[in-house]
Amino acid sequence: MLGPGDDAAVIGVPDGRVVVSTDLLLEGRHFRRDWSSGHDVGRKAAAQNLADVAAMGAVPTALVVGLGIPADLPLTWLDALADGFAEECAIVGASVAGGDITRCDLVVIGVTALGDLGGRAPVKRSGARPGQVVAVAGRLGYSAAGWALLEAGVPLGSSALQEAVAGHRRPCPPYAMGPVAAELGASAMLDVSDGLLQDLGHIAAASGVRVELDPQAFAVAEPVAAAAKELGTDPLEWVLTGGEDHALAAVFPADVRLPPSWQVVGRVVEGEGVLVYGREIGRTGWDHFG
Template sequence: MHPEPAERDTVAGLGEFGVIERITSGRPQSGSTLLGPGDDAAVVAAPDGRVVASTDILVEGVHFRLDWSNPRQVGRKAIAVNLADVAAMGAAPTGLLMGLACPADTPTEVIDGLTSGMWEEAASVGVGIVGGDMVTAQQIMISVTALGDLAGRRAVTRSGARPGDVVAVCGRLGWAAAGLAVLGRGFRSPGAVVAAQRVPTPPYAAGPEAADAGASAMIDVSDGLLADLGHIAEASAVSIDVWSDRLEVHQRLVDVASALGADPLHWVLTGGEDHALAATFPAEAVLPPEWRAVGTVGTGSLITVDGRTYDGPSGWEHWRHP
């Protein structure tokens, strides 16, 4: 008995192993993949002898909406948010594991788009999706685990900042927040900020570069600059002061904020999902290209902007936001 034509166009029609074949067939793997999909587990090279590992879960309706983003964009975002965490440790990615949950009536074109985006983003840093799992669920959920190699470097954690260090950032800030504000008002333009919300562009190579330059602490800016610098401050038992005049507030953000009656600096300070990198460096360190100094580390435990406590939420936190 064969499924009806309409059913064949869904994951139920393909079945679990048909979906797996559709996701993995013909996809190239990198040299770090010693054994890829098809066995009980993958085998990935770890030349350094240590493995950096990070996992993120993206849930439909919380992290993405298919009326705001197409499946390919969601797939790219799912990979990017994990690769940014590996970069923030000073490591280079070596492989990815993917978990996918979705309803039985999910169209195969959605799965094709998701996986196409995932493989595209993975290929941008020269790695492959080496394995994973899939189950049925009431909504689409994507779990990605990224693996990385430190290549002899020390891992750059959140706990190494010291008074006198310089705070620096690499990558865009505030763009995804501006895009979210635009989409939330029912608009689809300006395209540049909307695209930033749909697909982040983390500066992957900047993480290892910062580690080589002597970064004392580093973090992926996923929840907002102030919120994530707060994690460094807490872990390092220091205070951090951000200089607002050193932050880049792009004219595009100014224009969008003016149209929406918003504050563009607030987006830069508290907006998440750009996945820029923030780090602290000893005062004598030479910052790598594209990193820019935006603050300083001191004693105490406060996060301030221009010497004053920031008024309002500092970023996103699950369960404390609707």
């Protein structure tokens, strides 16, 4: 309704409630300029906040961005960053509504996303109940596989390996599945930012339940499988513990009829924690397993 250039932006929120999520991304910690282009970083920074909004069952409407940039940052990098933000927003029909820019020794990106619930109740982390099913939508393991390939410095000799690396540079969250899950009666939902086991641990803790996963239920995507083969490791580790793909994980009533984008991977029972292969995986993740 009113965008950049004034003290503040004005965003329409017909619902009367606004969903808001904020993140800080730091060069060196969350991205590397030698591994990711400005365009990649813009898309990734936008994606992780838009996914947080979608994970509440809301439709993202706007981003505001605070930028810290070094004096010697090429203007082309900054342009590409802005393009990345705008393109990721366009996927969901949102826009960049405003921002702030300041000098800093490293690139710092503060992103805040807003969204509209369209009359739905927000889907929190605390609503999972025993007897319900756990399902995921979107990619799992791509970002971890791509990161491992970049770290190993191996040649990306196949399109599958290239796709894994692209998935690290830029997640593809299934935004539309957030509101869809809410409409289907999801009782708990989040986006997978730290790794599926760890994030489902948040649902288990907030809901006072145990989540049991069926490792056979996970379809390992070809890029993740190819990367694991290249590096001689177990792809399921990346699927279960890899972060930053921003898939959605949700809990539904057992009788739900899910569209094909959702894959049932487990169930909710009485107890606590997250079990896979019948054993509990701590919040510290895979290291405690095996």
